[in-house]
Amino acid sequence: MPTFFLRRLLSLPPLLLVISFLTFLLLQASGGDFFNRLEEDPKVSQDYVMRLRASAGRVVPVAPADRAEDLGTFEVRGNTYAFDAQGALLRDGAPVSPATEQDALKRFVHADGDQYTVTEQGNVYLWVGRLRGYAAWLGNAVTGDLGESFQYKTSVVSVITSRLLNTLLLSSVALLIAWGLAIPLGVWSGVRPNSVIDYVCGATAYFGLSIPSVFLALLAVLFAYYTGWFPIGGMRDLVRWGDMTGSEKALDLAHHLALPAAVIGFNGLAGYMRQMRGQMVETMSADYVRTARAKGLARRSVVYKHALRNAINPLLTLLGFSLAGLLSGSFLVEVVMNWPGLARVVVDAVFARDEPLVMAAVLVATLMLVAGNIVADILLAFADPRIRLE
Amino acid sequence: MSAAPAAVRPSPGPWRVLWRRLLHNRVAVTGGVLLAILYASACFAGFLAPYRYDEGDRDASRAAPMLFGGFEAAAREIPSKVRPGRTATIYERRWTWLEGGIHFRDQSGAFTLRPHVHPLTEIEYRDEWGERAYTRAEDRSVSLPVRFFVESENEHEIFSLLGLWPVESRLRLFGVEAPPGTQGRAHVFLLGSDAQGRDIFSRLLFGGQISLSVGLLGVLISMSLGMLMGGISGYFGGWIDFVFQRLVEVILAVPALYLIIVIGGQLRGMKHSDGKPFSSTEIYLSIVIVLAFVYWASISRVIRGMVLALKENEYVVAARALGVPTPAIIVRHILPNTFSFAIVTATLTIPYYILGEVALSFLGLGIQDPEASWGILLRDAQETAYLVEQPWVIAPGVFIFIAVMAFNFLGDGLRDAADPKAVIHTAKTAGDVLEHAEPEADD
Numbered sequence: 001m002p003t004f005f006l007r008r009l010l011s012l013p014p015l016l017l018v019i020s021f022l023t024f025l026l027l028q029a030s031g032g033d034f035f036n037r038l039e040e041d042p043k044v045s046q047d048y049v050m051r052l053r054a055s056a057g058r059v060v061p062v063a064p065a066d067r068a069e070d071l072g073t074f075e076v077r078g079n080t081y082a083f084d085a086q087g088a089l090l091r092d093g094a095p096v097s098p099a100t101e102q103d104a105l106k107r108f109v110h111a112d113g114d115q116y117t118v119t120e121q122g123n124v125y126l127w128v129g130r131l132r133g134y135a136a137w138l139g140n141a142v143t144g145d146l147g148e149s150f151q152y153k154t155s156v157v158s159v160i161t162s163r164l165l166n167t168l169l170l171s172s173v174a175l176l177i178a179w180g181l182a183i184p185l186g187v188w189s190g191v192r193p194n195s196v197i198d199y200v201c202g203a204t205a206y207f208g209l210s211i212p213s214v215f216l217a218l219l220a221v222l223f224a225y226y227t228g229w230f231p232i233g234g235m236r237d238l239v240r241w242g243d244m245t246g247s248e249k250a251l252d253l254a255h256h257l258a259l260p261a262a263v264i265g266f267n268g269l270a271g272y273m274r275q276m277r278g279q280m281v282e283t284m285s286a287d288y289v290r291t292a293r294a295k296g297l298a299r300r301s302v303v304y305k306h307a308l309r310n311a312i313n314p315l316l317t318l319l320g321f322s323l324a325g326l327l328s329g330s331f332l333v334e335v336v337m338n339w340p341g342l343a344r345v346v347v348d349a350v351f352a353r354d355e356p357l358v359m360a361a362v363l364v365a366t367l368m369l370v371a372g373n374i375v376a377d378i379l380l381a382f383a384d385p386r387i388r389l390e
Numbered sequence: 391m392s393a394a395p396a397a398v399r400p401s402p403g404p405w406r407v408l409w410r411r412l413l414h415n416r417v418a419v420t421g422g423v424l425l426a427i428l429y430a431s432a433c434f435a436g437f438l439a440p441y442r443y444d445e446g447d448r449d450a451s452r453a454a455p456m457l458f459g460g461f462e463a464a465a466r467e468i469p470s471k472v473r474p475g476r477t478a479t480i481y482e483r484r485w486t487w488l489e490g491g492i493h494f495r496d497q498s499g500a501f502t503l504r505p506h507v508h509p510l511t512e513i514e515y516r517d518e519w520g521e522r523a524y525t526r527a528e529d530r531s532v533s534l535p536v537r538f539f540v541e542s543e544n545e546h547e548i549f550s551l552l553g554l555w556p557v558e559s560r561l562r563l564f565g566v567e568a569p570p571g572t573q574g575r576a577h578v579f580l581l582g583s584d585a586q587g588r589d590i591f592s593r594l595l596f597g598g599q600i601s602l603s604v605g606l607l608g609v610l611i612s613m614s615l616g617m618l619m620g621g622i623s624g625y626f627g628g629w630i631d632f633v634f635q636r637l638v639e640v641i642l643a644v645p646a647l648y649l650i651i652v653i654g655g656q657l658r659g660m661k662h663s664d665g666k667p668f669s670s671t672e673i674y675l676s677i678v679i680v681l682a683f684v685y686w687a688s689i690s691r692v693i694r695g696m697v698l699a700l701k702e703n704e705y706v707v708a709a710r711a712l713g714v715p716t717p718a719i720i721v722r723h724i725l726p727n728t729f730s731f732a733i734v735t736a737t738l739t740i741p742y743y744i745l746g747e748v749a750l751s752f753l754g755l756g757i758q759d760p761e762a763s764w765g766i767l768l769r770d771a772q773e774t775a776y777l778v779e780q781p782w783v784i785a786p787g788v789f790i791f792i793a794v795m796a797f798n799f800l801g802d803g804l805r806d807a808a809d810p811k812a813v814i815h816t817a818k819t820a821g822d823v824l825e826h827a828e829p830e831a832d833d
Contacts, residue, residue, distance in 0.1 A: 018640050210798050368645075
């Protein structure tokens, strides 16, 4: 078991590496239109655009201490430039302001074939291709720096963290609802197969499996509007939030959480319930259950002590898979019901071509999925001794 | 013992058995019939729909769904805010269920079998502030007959199968005739109209052409790709298998919706080399390809597992010993044994393609207005303020729901019919749990 766990963990970094590289290539495929358009905007400083480019892995900053060594003395448009040990620009040996040299140094080809930019504020950037760009991104990523978001103008990590927590809150409550209802209902209808309850549950399950989450979410919005029982979308009461005490905040949050969580939970409920029922029907016809009944045990004790404990095992695996699906299941519901989670961020980032943010979101989503799968495998091994993980 | 039968009846082939079992499953037949209706209505959209998908009348925007009722203008006196002591007559639209809309009374009020509609009218009035205001409602004093098999002004496609074999005609199933004085006001909006005054029912039918065919085309591509890659991977093993399986792992590791949206977003930003944006056909094809690319991986993985087991069978060994070339072994002896799985899987995964297109278009990354698809139609419902005023814009959701449910009905039925052991399953591995999520589905 520990070896299996270790091996699965070790398979993670290469997977993330490949996925981040492919995502990087995919994002770069659109070219630099976004930055070029931004550069034409007079309100946006050149330094800022170059910093964004660096975040997206299109350029690499050259640290002040490295400038003299990397660029040496070079000639652009008849002038000879160099950097001193502190990284300040020199022209013909004398200090000069980079802002006045933009005609020559905005983007130039160095004698060694590389393209550089010296910005107005004196920052130096090297233009890189995909491989070096990715390497630079990766170098930052392993230190926990995933770049700066274009839209939010802060680090990607801080944007993702808060949104991810919101999403996890929503989907874990939804998961609780789904499992909390699925197991009793599944047991109930499994113990009485072909009863009215069973048929009602079965029909509801079919309904829940087939209704698209986006449609259900829209119906929920209409429901909230017509009844007025629930707030329409959002995560908190933006007007009164500041004046609320802690418990009021919790209540407000729960009030906002209820409807989207119920929608996501209902979508997931059906699958688990059918599985639970199937397991229960099968276990109830097993020999040991018949024996337990024959020796006169109370029905309750037969159902809960003998049948349920055996029937519930395979559902543990399903639990693992539902952990893996935590992020996907709530995606459209979050968008429709305005939940400030990861889904909204990803959609906005895709529209705004916020490359570092898209990249980080894909990686986080991947990590969640793979972690869920590992948990599923481990749960399965616990549940079923016949399965041996090598 | 009785006499031997005169002739031994040959036992029915496996496909015949499957078909017969399927026909006995009422739920599956219901699903099949629903799908037949949906696909037929999409093919004949041009004939069934009273309008073209992009034909809008701004004066008839946000009209009510006539199938269920209509808005009637109701006058109300309220105290004027500008002239104290006086009142202002304002007009409000009031919804009446099953009154107005499609009705069966002619102009004189006598019952008739021919459906009639009221023309729309706009009432201008002064509100309590003395400002000009408008209310759009039905003109209940006029009833216009709905005619069947009407001729439209221009020729249009009345039948289309993915743009192949188009049949052009001027015929439409129904339409409303506008007598003098009602021009521009006479419309038949079975499910209401959108903000641009386009008939939602017509757009739904045309949207079905895109949304429903995305599923079929996508599944066709990813099935072929999945079977080919899975077949090769499982049969040859070795480094080919290794490379293919790592590729599959990478695709499966990213949540499908994230992958679809990121790729869709990239495609949206792309242009031809000459700077022209993609045409609607190209956007449509790119959606199909994105979805097929995302979903082929899981299919290939299962096919690979099946091929791994099948290639050890005696008949494969025999074929190899006889010198049958490898491609022929894969295509003629191994893959046919995975067909029943493939058909069941295809039926059960088509909903994912439909929902994938809906997600993309709903978020604005897929089909673009004025083209119609169920996703882009549902996009109208995204804005809460608009949704609560015009709740009928949710109609596409009902169609998506019906399509998904019908595919689930049919797919479950097919699975039960194809697998004689499907009555009760014991889930032993994680894969089993997922593959047989509904072990009891058998009546």
